[in-house]
Amino acid sequence: MSIIVQKFGGTSVANSEKIRNAAKRAVAKYKQGHKVVVVASARGKQTDELVADAYELNPDPPKREMDQLLSTGEQQTVSLMAIAIQNMGYKALSFTGHQIQMITDSVHSKARIESIGSEIIHEKLDDGYIVIAAGFQGIDEKGNVTTLGRGGSDTSAVAIAAALKAKQCEIYTDVDGIYTTDPRKYSKAVKINQVSYDEMLELASLGAGVMHGRAIEFGKKYGVEIQVRSSTLDIEGTLITEEVPQMEGILVSGATVQSDLAKITIIGIPHSPGNAAKVFSALAGTKISVNDIIQTELDDNSANLSFTISKNDLADALKTIKAIKNEIQYRDLFIREDIAEVSAVGIGMRTHYGVADRMFKALAENKINIDSITTSEIRISCLVDKQQSDKALEVICDTFQLDKEPEERDM
Numbered sequence: 251m252s253i254i255v256q257k258f259g260g261t262s263v264a265n266s267e268k269i270r271n272a273a274k275r276a277v278a279k280y281k282q283g284h285k286v287v288v289v290a291s292a293r294g295k296q297t298d299e300l301v302a303d304a305y306e307l308n309p310d311p312p313k314r315e316m317d318q319l320l321s322t323g324e325q326q327t328v329s330l331m332a333i334a335i336q337n338m339g340y341k342a343l344s345f346t347g348h349q350i351q352m353i354t355d356s357v358h359s360k361a362r363i364e365s366i367g368s369e370i371i372h373e374k375l376d377d378g379y380i381v382i383a384a385g386f387q388g389i390d391e392k393g394n395v396t397t398l399g400r401g402g403s404d405t406s407a408v409a410i411a412a413a414l415k416a417k418q419c420e421i422y423t424d425v426d427g428i429y430t431t432d433p434r435k436y437s438k439a440v441k442i443n444q445v446s447y448d449e450m451l452e453l454a455s456l457g458a459g460v461m462h463g464r465a466i467e468f469g470k471k472y473g474v475e476i477q478v479r480s481s482t483l484d485i486e487g488t489l490i491t492e493e494v495p496q497m498e499g500i501l502v503s504g505a506t507v508q509s510d511l512a513k514i515t516i517i518g519i520p521h522s523p524g525n526a527a528k529v530f531s532a533l534a535g536t537k538i539s540v541n542d543i544i545q546t547e548l549d550d551n552s553a554n555l556s557f558t559i560s561k562n563d564l565a566d567a568l569k570t571i572k573a574i575k576n577e578i579q580y581r582d583l584f585i586r587e588d589i590a591e592v593s594a595v596g597i598g599m600r601t602h603y604g605v606a607d608r609m610f611k612a613l614a615e616n617k618i619n620i621d622s623i624t625t626s627e628i629r630i631s632c633l634v635d636k637q638q639s640d641k642a643l644e645v646i647c648d649t650f651q652l653d654k655e656p657e658e659r660d661m
């Protein structure tokens with residue numbers, strides 16, 4: 251008997267009718283002879299509402315208490331789901347992160363999973379139960395409730411699928427798959443049938459909010475087949491899987507825009523070995539993850555060091571960097587919050603040239619100024635003014651014909 255993990259996002263469990271529909275999907279799989287684990291998110295916008303409640307009481311709410319509070323959203327959904335399934339005549343049990351021993355580190359609001367009590371889940375599946383686990387939450391070794399970061403239920407689901415060696419992890423959501431870009435931002439986007447872990451990892455970390463980036467890391471590491479699909483339509487979704495040869499033929503698979511970024515430039519860092527290491531180890535010590543890093547020579551004695559971070563981390567990052575000013579003797583700091591990053595991603599870039607050239611030319615023709623550029627083997631990203639970011643995304647999508655099926659695009 252194979253195990254299937256089904257994850258339902260917030261909009262897919264927003265009210266009783268939707269919970270019942272999700273429950274029906276779980277039961278349908280169970281009736282086909284699978285063991286079924288459901289991972290559920292908080293209903294609708296509940297997590298946002300809880301965040302707002304906390305900020306009404308305290309402009310700087312303690313992170314431990316935020317995790318304790320936010321985890322209650324998922325806890326409600328799982329019991330409601332179990333109640334719905336039992337009413338359909340099937341055995342179901344709901345579990346919190348604590349109850350399935352979803353052990354994480356202690357970094358509140360962005361904890362990382364360390365282990366899962368898979369034997370607890372196996373035991374209940376063997377007894378014929380549909381197991382419903384709360385997404386997004388875990389527990390640290392001291393027993394504090396932790397959360398995995400916004401959108402983290404995807405990661406809970408894929409990690410559980412990996413731990414149980416599930417046949418597939420289905421991500422049910424409000425779109426019917428992964429599109430060439432966010433269809434809310436570019437209505438001509440087309441659905442992708444299959445995408446490689448590496449491409450999806452880039453897309454997710456560059457702002458494609460349809461999947462939590464860490465979920466893809468688990469998927470790739472443990473070879474979990476992931477399918478992103480609609481919770482309302484009965485059609486095949488997008489498979490996130492190992493690379494297959496025809497993927498190389500597609501030049502650009504998708505595009506993203508990320509606007510919740512800030513860029514810090516440390517101006518005039520003296521050229522002496524170890525200064526960059528001091529900056530980034532101080533940031534790592536504050537658990538801030540840094541995206542793109544660019545260092546440019548100013549003169550023989552000094553350099554400018556720029557990097558982007560999530561806007562949520564800006565206050566902590568500034569505090570950290572100011573604290574080491576005496577140690578590294580930089581001249582000044584320059585902050586930009588009015589920027590966004592647009593990116594084109596595709597494993598085809600490894601074997602084709604001219605992608606950067608086409609992208610920069612198209613942006614220039616549309617009078618979009620590029621602040622800075624970063625690349626990897628399979629992506630090109632540009633920082634642009636925030637007001638121009640929607641236009642920049644559209645230009646990139648049009649240039650690489652992301653409104654067409656891959657076989658209809660001219661290379």
Ligand code: ADP
Binds near residue numbers: 259260427431433504
């Ligand atoms: P859930 O609550 O089910 O986790 P999310 O809101 O986190 O749902 O993710 C689904 C949303 O992701 C879609 O409504 C869509 O607007 C957005 N999205 C961003 N990029 C993409 C993309 N490339 N393909 C599909 N959806 C995308």
Ligand code: ASP
Binds near residue numbers: 260401404
């Ligand atoms: N409920 C959490 C959030 O809104 C986790 C999730 O939905 O994946 O971010």
Ligand code: MG
Binds near residue numbers: 259459460461462
């Ligand atoms: Mg999500």
